[in-house]
Amino acid sequence: MVTVAHTLENLHTERRTFKPPVSLAAHANATAYEYKKAGVDRLEYWREAALRLAWHEPFTEILDWSDAPVSRWFHDGTLNACDNAVDRHVREGRGDRVAFHFVGEPGDTETLTYADMHERVQKAANGLLSLGVGKGDRVAIYLPQIPEAVVAMLACARIGAIHSVVFGGFSAESLRQRIDDAEAKLVITADGGNRRGSHLALKPLVDEALASHGEGTAHPEPCASVEHVLVVRRTGQDTAWTEGRDRWWHDVVDPQTAAHEPEWVDAEHPLFILYTSGTTGTPKGLFHSTGGYLVGAAHTHRIVFDLKPETDVYWCTADVGWITGHSYIVYGPMTNGATQVLYEGTPNTPHEGRWWEIVQEYGVTILYTAPTAIRTFMKWGEAIPDRFDLSSLRLLGSVGEPINPEAWMWYRRVIGGDRCPIVDTWWQTETGSIMISPLPGVTATKPGSAMTPVPGVAIDVVDDAGRPVPNGEGGYLVITEPWPSMLRGIWGNRHRYVSTYWNHFDGLYFAGDGAKKDVDGDLWLLGRVDDVMNVSGHRLTTTEIEHALVAHPWVAEAAVVGANDEVTGQAVVAFVIVRGDVAGIPDDGEAVAGELRKHVRKQIGPVATPRTIMVVSEVPKTRSGKIMRRLLRDVAENRPVGDVTTLADSSVMDAIRGGLEAGK
Numbered sequence: 278m279v280t281v282a283h284t285l286e287n288l289h290t291e292r293r294t295f296k297p298p299v300s301l302a303a304h305a306n307a308t309a310y311e312y313k314k315a316g317v318d319r320l321e322y323w324r325e326a327a328l329r330l331a332w333h334e335p336f337t338e339i340l341d342w343s344d345a346p347v348s349r350w351f352h353d354g355t356l357n358a359c360d361n362a363v364d365r366h367v368r369e370g371r372g373d374r375v376a377f378h379f380v381g382e383p384g385d386t387e388t389l390t391y392a393d394m395h396e397r398v399q400k401a402a403n404g405l406l407s408l409g410v411g412k413g414d415r416v417a418i419y420l421p422q423i424p425e426a427v428v429a430m431l432a433c434a435r436i437g438a439i440h441s442v443v444f445g446g447f448s449a450e451s452l453r454q455r456i457d458d459a460e461a462k463l464v465i466t467a468d469g470g471n472r473r474g475s476h477l478a479l480k481p482l483v484d485e486a487l488a489s490h491g492e493g494t495a496h497p498e499p500c501a502s503v504e505h506v507l508v509v510r511r512t513g514q515d516t517a518w519t520e521g522r523d524r525w526w527h528d529v530v531d532p533q534t535a536a537h538e539p540e541w542v543d544a545e546h547p548l549f550i551l552y553t554s555g556t557t558g559t560p561k562g563l564f565h566s567t568g569g570y571l572v573g574a575a576h577t578h579r580i581v582f583d584l585k586p587e588t589d590v591y592w593c594t595a596d597v598g599w600i601t602g603h604s605y606i607v608y609g610p611m612t613n614g615a616t617q618v619l620y621e622g623t624p625n626t627p628h629e630g631r632w633w634e635i636v637q638e639y640g641v642t643i644l645y646t647a648p649t650a651i652r653t654f655m656k657w658g659e660a661i662p663d664r665f666d667l668s669s670l671r672l673l674g675s676v677g678e679p680i681n682p683e684a685w686m687w688y689r690r691v692i693g694g695d696r697c698p699i700v701d702t703w704w705q706t707e708t709g710s711i712m713i714s715p716l717p718g719v720t721a722t723k724p725g726s727a728m729t730p731v732p733g734v735a736i737d738v739v740d741d742a743g744r745p746v747p748n749g750e751g752g753y754l755v756i757t758e759p760w761p762s763m764l765r766g767i768w769g770n771r772h773r774y775v776s777t778y779w780n781h782f783d784g785l786y787f788a789g790d791g792a793k794k795d796v797d798g799d800l801w802l803l804g805r806v807d808d809v810m811n812v813s814g815h816r817l818t819t820t821e822i823e824h825a826l827v828a829h830p831w832v833a834e835a836a837v838v839g840a841n842d843e844v845t846g847q848a849v850v851a852f853v854i855v856r857g858d859v860a861g862i863p864d865d866g867e868a869v870a871g872e873l874r875k876h877v878r879k880q881i882g883p884v885a886t887p888r889t890i891m892v893v894s895e896v897p898k899t900r901s902g903k904i905m906r907r908l909l910r911d912v913a914e915n916r917p918v919g920d921v922t923t924l925a926d927s928s929v930m931d932a933i934r935g936g937l938e939a940g941k
């Protein structure tokens with residue numbers, strides 16, 4: 278295992294704290310009592326949370342941990358996730374409430390109430406059944422961010438089929454791998470989606486994925502498991518058709534009756550598979566349960582975002598193809614009866630104020646997004662959000678990466694008008710729901726810290742031997758007790774599940790992240806443990822140096838890697854993007870580098886001074902917005918750049934290389 282710093286001497290000197298707004302605290306869904314209750318009896322705490330769901334048959338047992346590390350929660354109860362997310366609201370008189378304000382990238386909009394969703398999920402469920410899909414079958418969903426994506430997921434849940442959503446930006450090869458691994462019977466896709474003002478084709482990629490890739494390739498045979506491809510018409514572009522296999526959504530779903538009794542499933546029935554890249558080899562198909570997962574997603578959504586379903590307009594900007602979209606667009610918020618914005622496109626189409634225009638137009642009150650987006654907006658400059666009325670906002674969330682204190686402060690000041698609390702939420706595809714976060718009515722927050730585990734979740738930071746570190750020190754983040762929304766395994770591979778997460782420290786779930794407890798015991802996430810550098814024997818994380826760089830007024834975004842160095846073992850190499858809205862930044866990259874080197878030396882110490890600083894226009898990111906340091910390490914070490922297939926924009930690496938060549 279990679280070793281991580283126990284003694285990150287130079288870490289943050291962040292001392293600012295922000296108390297919860299008094300008015301929010303007075304009416305918050307969660308008070309300090311929540312921690313107390315969970316502290317007294319953790320399982321009882323989760324039992325009460327579970328009782329907020331609609332159960333078909335009640336459960337009697339809370340946790341069965343006899344087959345550890347596979348847990349069973351509420352296992353003798355039965356329920357249906359779609360019934361909780363949709364039917365229940367209609368049944369209880371909330372059918373007229375808006376579920377989604379959908380905004381297409383070209384400007385088309387649609388308002389869908391819970392009653393509308395009810396009609397759609399029932400028709401879609403009957404449509405799936407008519408194609409021979411049933412309980413336990415796997416369905417791959419490869420759609421743009423449109424209402425049908427939500428409807429398709431819920432229709433699967435409704436009939437007990439297991440969905441596997443593949444993000445619409447993935448390649449045909451990635452799609453094929455995921456379809457084969459799950460042996461999906463059906464693929465739901467669209468002719469295409471709208472992206473940056475043009476049509477992105479999806480159906481041709483499905484055709485390619487399902488076809489034979491030829492002798493000698495990884496896929497010499499056509500895909501054997503898929504019987505049908507169900508195609509939503511979104512863009513109207515021409516689409517090749519395989520008769521018998523391909524069916525239009527409007528032909529199959531629209532004529533169905535809007536009457537369907539949900540399939541009541543055991544709490545442990547798998548709800549979905551979601552693939553996430555591992556450090557090695559093939560992507561892992563993580564799967565989640567129905568009952569425990571839904572409890573975790575709905576409960577955390579209610580307490581962390583303080584949702585008031587009658588008045589809030591909630592917008593999570595993630596794609597439904599990621600866990601954030603699963604838990605905090607579909608299952609959590611809908612179970613809580615939220616009114617949401619669903620936006621198909623990119624933040625700068627047709628202009629860089631598009632998000633803020635949407636916030637203004639729909640009166641968004643809660644915004645949940647990622648640090649990478651915030652840093653992009655910082656780069657574009659605050660004059661853009663300043664043009665819009667953002668006064669409806671009352672709560673801001675962040676997820677996906679450590680948020681730099683400066684980005685946090687910018688988010689609070691420019692977007693949150695200095696009045697909205699920020700919840701920095703740490704969690705993973707594996708955890709299913711938020712594990713570490715402030716509670717907005719309780720916690721005094723510190724910029725850059727995710728603060729403390731949510732009530733009912735047991736987390737620690739341990740050293741190489743698995744011993745808890747004292748406050749003020751760093752180590753590995755672990756989860757010490759099972760939790761309801763924990764993954765139930767890796768599809769078809771129990772051994773890989775155990776060895777990936779449970780073999781590092783006896784009885785502890787190893788998250789793969791480094792973290793530090795500050796003197797108060799609050800948690801600072803330091804990135805993946807493989808992002809640790811060793812410079813002349815000093816252990817440094819990429820995150821702390823990135824934080825320091827972004828704290829400089831010239832810098833919008835920074836990515837730091839450790840490159841091999843004959844003298845120091847590793848050396849710090851930084852890639853920085855300078856801000857667009859700050860005057861007086863020198864054109865000369867060397868002058869910028871000199872100033873930033875001085876700045877890092879002052880902020881952290883000489884040992885952290887970057888050997889090389891390269892000014893670039895973009896840094897490579899995965900499609901979920903995480904910086905791909907592996908590729909930057911290739912550049913820093915002068916190697917040909919490795920596999921770029923998971924990059925959101927593969928031309929970024931050419932641009933970086935090109936820029937460096939030109940600068941030589």
Ligand code: 6R9
Pocket residue numbers: 553600601675676677678679680701702703704705706707727788789790802803804805901
């Ligand atoms: C929800 C999601 C999980 C990894 C995780 C960690 C990083 C997520 C974070 C964060 C610091 C936060 N991560 N949230 N790091 N602060 N608030 O992103 O799931 O795509 O599986 O990624 O993302 O490194 O281990 P997933």
